[in-house]
Amino acid sequence: MKVNGDVAALDVEPWVSLLDALRERLGVTGPKKGCDQGACGACTVLADGVRINSCLALAVQYDGQEITTIEGVDHPLQEAFVRNDGLQCGYCTSGQICSAIGMLAEHAAGMPSAAGGSGALTEDEVRERMSGNLCRCGAYNGIVDAIMEVAR
Incomplete structure (x- = not known):
């Protein structure tokens, strides 16, 4: 591989x-x-x-x-996570960022989600699409803000 x-x-x-x-x-x-x-x-x-x-x-x-x-990632999400306080202890951050990159590609390809899937990405849709990634520190608002910043 x-x-x-x-x-x-x-x-x-x-x-x-x-x-x-x-x-x-x-x-x-x-x-x-x-x-x-x-x-x-x-x-x-x-x-x-x-x-x-x-x-x-x-x-x-x-x-x-x-x-x-x-x-191996060089993506605007990395800086957006820092700007938007999308991390605290950092343990989940690598998985969050890789998941967000994949999620943005899924949305761009038109893959539907339970919260939507057509048109502009919404905060509710980001939360639903990222629901498989947990953050024990509770940095979810910053994570969503970072993804929304990059999605715009």
């Missing part, structure tokens, strides 16, 4: 998660192991531009694909 633009050749057992392969075999520590059950979103990465929970994905499933973690 390609990780953040670099080819990574791995020989892993079929049961190794993408998250564990990234963190333990490649030393890519941006994605965090929060719940290890796909409930918190701290492990969110982009696989060929699509956001996924890397703790639920098997590394072998992504043979030949491009994996982007926060270390």
Whole structure:
């Protein structure tokens, strides 16, 4: 697979998660192991531009694909998160930003959500689309403000 633009050749057992392969075999520590059950979103990465929970994905499933973690991201969302206080402790931030990048691409492609999907992105829709990413510090308002700033 390609990780953040670099080819990574791995020989892993079929049961190794993408998250564990990234963190333990490649030393890519941006994605965090929060719940290890796909409930918190701290492990969110982009696989060929699509956001996924890397703790639920098997590394072998992504043979030949491009994996982007926060270390490989250069996006206006990063500065917007800082400007809008979209982070506090920072533990969830890498997953939040990767998820937001994927979410903005989904919206731009016309993928519907429970809160809408056509026209301009609304705060309610951002909250619904980002509901898979938790923040124990409660920085949700800043996260939404940062995403809305970039979406405009």
